[in-house]
Amino acid sequence: MTTRRQAFDEAVETDQRNLLVIAAPGCGKTELLAHRALQQISLLAEGRQILALTFSNKAKTNLNGRLNDVLGVERKRRFVVVHNFHGHSAEIIRCHGRTLGIPVDFEIPTDRTQPDIVDAYLEGLTEREADGVRALINSQLGEAKRGPYSDDEVLARLRDTGDQRSVLVEEHRQRTGVLFYDDLLRHGQRLLRVPEIARLYRTHFQSVMVDEFQDLSPQQLDIVLRSSDRSRTVVGDPLQGIYSWTGARPAENERLLRRISGDPLSLGTSYRSSPNVLRILGAVSVELGGAPLAAADPENWFEGGTAAGFFFKTGADEANFVRTTAAEIHERAPEATIGVICRSGWRRKPVDSAFTRSGTPARRWDLATDDPEVISRIHDAVDRLGATPTLDQLRTHVLTNAESADSETFAALVEALDALDEMVAESGSVMAAVSRLRAAEDVAEGITPGIHLLNAHVGKGQQFDWVFIPGFDEGNMPSFLAKSASERAEELRVLLVVISRARHGVVITGAASLISKKGNPYSVAPSRWRPLVRGSMTHSTRAELVSHIRRMYSDHQSSS
Numbered sequence: 001m002t003t004r005r006q007a008f009d010e011a012v013e014t015d016q017r018n019l020l021v022i023a024a025p026g027c028g029k030t031e032l033l034a035h036r037a038l039q040q041i042s043l044l045a046e047g048r049q050i051l052a053l054t055f056s057n058k059a060k061t062n063l064n065g066r067l068n069d070v071l072g073v074e075r076k077r078r079f080v081v082v083h084n085f086h087g088h089s090a091e092i093i094r095c096h097g098r099t100l101g102i103p104v105d106f107e108i109p110t111d112r113t114q115p116d117i118v119d120a121y122l123e124g125l126t127e128r129e130a131d132g133v134r135a136l137i138n139s140q141l142g143e144a145k146r147g148p149y150s151d152d153e154v155l156a157r158l159r160d161t162g163d164q165r166s167v168l169v170e171e172h173r174q175r176t177g178v179l180f181y182d183d184l185l186r187h188g189q190r191l192l193r194v195p196e197i198a199r200l201y202r203t204h205f206q207s208v209m210v211d212e213f214q215d216l217s218p219q220q221l222d223i224v225l226r227s228s229d230r231s232r233t234v235v236g237d238p239l240q241g242i243y244s245w246t247g248a249r250p251a252e253n254e255r256l257l258r259r260i261s262g263d264p265l266s267l268g269t270s271y272r273s274s275p276n277v278l279r280i281l282g283a284v285s286v287e288l289g290g291a292p293l294a295a296a297d298p299e300n301w302f303e304g305g306t307a308a309g310f311f312f313k314t315g316a317d318e319a320n321f322v323r324t325t326a327a328e329i330h331e332r333a334p335e336a337t338i339g340v341i342c343r344s345g346w347r348r349k350p351v352d353s354a355f356t357r358s359g360t361p362a363r364r365w366d367l368a369t370d371d372p373e374v375i376s377r378i379h380d381a382v383d384r385l386g387a388t389p390t391l392d393q394l395r396t397h398v399l400t401n402a403e404s405a406d407s408e409t410f411a412a413l414v415e416a417l418d419a420l421d422e423m424v425a426e427s428g429s430v431m432a433a434v435s436r437l438r439a440a441e442d443v444a445e446g447i448t449p450g451i452h453l454l455n456a457h458v459g460k461g462q463q464f465d466w467v468f469i470p471g472f473d474e475g476n477m478p479s480f481l482a483k484s485a486s487e488r489a490e491e492l493r494v495l496l497v498v499i500s501r502a503r504h505g506v507v508i509t510g511a512a513s514l515i516s517k518k519g520n521p522y523s524v525a526p527s528r529w530r531p532l533v534r535g536s537m538t539h540s541t542r543a544e545l546v547s548h549i550r551r552m553y554s555d556h557q558s559s560s
């Protein structure tokens with residue numbers, strides 16, 4: 001048994017009442033939760049359970065899968081309840097809402113619940129005015145509810161903002177007994193502040209577990225802490241915080257958790273990635289204030305793995321290289337998983353076209369075609385906008401109405417609209433592109449062998465044998481939308497998250513010239529982070545990389 005293994009086992013077995021684990025990507029945080037659940041089941045009193053809370057449905061699927069693997073389906077079902085925050089809060093309200101006069105026979109809100117009421121207060125405005133006012137109302141409502149406030153307190157907070165429409169919407173909601181998503185969390189949090197109610201949950205759930213605490217809002221973390229206090233296991237990695245735009249507060253959460261739990265445990269070594277992937281990942285991690293990373297079994301990786309970077313004159317040359325190299329890996333090792341992960345949908349376009357033109361099979365994780373909820377929101381927006389909306393109208397409508405969605409859905413919508421942008425160019429009109437949107441099988445079930453084309457935020461929590469990162473240039477990495485220092489730091493964390501999806505190899509590429517929407521070439525500068533990763537490259541020419549791939553898949557039956 002190695003020291004590294006001991007760190008993991010100690011974290012699994014510790015009887016520390018509040019356990020905080022902060023560890024780098026691939027070090028086994030999710031795995032730890034599953035093993036800790038197994039260990040804690042033996043400590044549960046008769047009829048008691050473990051509560052696992054996740055911030056998104058995708059995280060819920062991921063954790064459920066690990067728990068099923070480690071515990072077995074039956075034991076998992078009997079002893080562990082996995083909820084997202086809305087589901088957990090809704091259940092608390094149904095069971096105990098009466099205590100605070102909250103109606104318990106409410107309907108679970110849908111994507112339309114809040115927009116339908118808000119829209120009723122926008123009559124008489126031009127479309128443009130309506131978009132602005134809708135966004136304002138949504139954000140004021142969200143802000144006024146981000147705490148354990150009663151209905152009266154929410155109204156008072158809204159009156160302070162001075163916007164009469166937000167007050168009217170909230171009065172309407174209260175009058176009709178409807179709940180919005182934000183109300184579920186608010187009431188859940190309020191009810192857990194009633195000592196008798198908290199005691200019931202704390203008695204039943206003798207353990208609570210949370211993955212990726214960096215993605216939680218302080219309100220969600222409060223719900224975690226109040227739901228169970230006998231044994232709490234919270235894991236995460238603030239350096240992977242890429243959702244601050246949806247209300248996540250990694251630093252604030254970490255401060256509170258350290259106060260409660262003391263110093264965090266660390267897992268230290270990566271079980272996911274090869275030494276050469278970890279060198280480049282370490283360089284980014286150190287730049288972000290983190291530590292270098294070591295592989296749990298460094299000798300297990302063929303030639304130590306791969307980290308390569310190549311830069312091309314044009315986006316078309318770059319795309320062609322990515323396609324041919326990924327295809328070569330796929331032909332030689334059909335069981336290998338290959339992710340082509342790009343920061344933004346628009347920048348992936350030349351790569352997508354190269355795959356389409358050549359007929360090389362690749363699975364596109366365009367959320368527009370993968371997520372039924374996203375598709376229904378877009379179809380809904382088209383119905384509401386009528387006749388022939390422009391893409392800008394569609395984007396504004398979809399995003400302003402999505403303010404109350406969970407962060408995952410919001411991110412999915414942004415990505416889907418980017419994908420739609422590309423499809424409009426191909427299809428000739430917005431309506432033609434929208435009609436091409438079709439639900440596909442669920443990508444959250446696991447990654448199939450072969451080539452996958454996806455954008456950065458959806459790749460979170462996944463892993464591939466090979467990761468290609470096209471578009472390592474200014475405007476894409478970092479995104480041109482990141483203006484402040486903190487926004488740019490979040491972009492560097494996106495780079496960390498993307499690199500850390502790789503098991504054996506990571507290949508970073510960029511181009512000096514791209515083609516605009518109007519068909520004109522324009523120059524792009526290399527990413528400002530190129531010097532950061534340059535020193536960690538293991539192959540300096542494309543020929544070297546290709547010969548590594550050929551050696552690997554002729555001499556060696558897939559690494560690790």
Ligand SMILES: Nc1ncnc2c1ncn2[C@@H]1O[C@H](COP(=O)(O)OP(=O)(O)OP(=O)(O)O)[C@@H](O)[C@H]1O
Nearest residue numbers: 008024025026027028029030031032237271272461
């Ligand atoms: N103790 C362990 N022994 C062997 N393999 C492990 C161990 N812990 C994790 N793994 C494997 O390593 C990979 C990464 O683990 P996991 O997803 O739990 O890491 P993580 O820290 O949650 O990563 P991320 O922060 O990127 O989500 C998985 O394939 C997992 O099965």
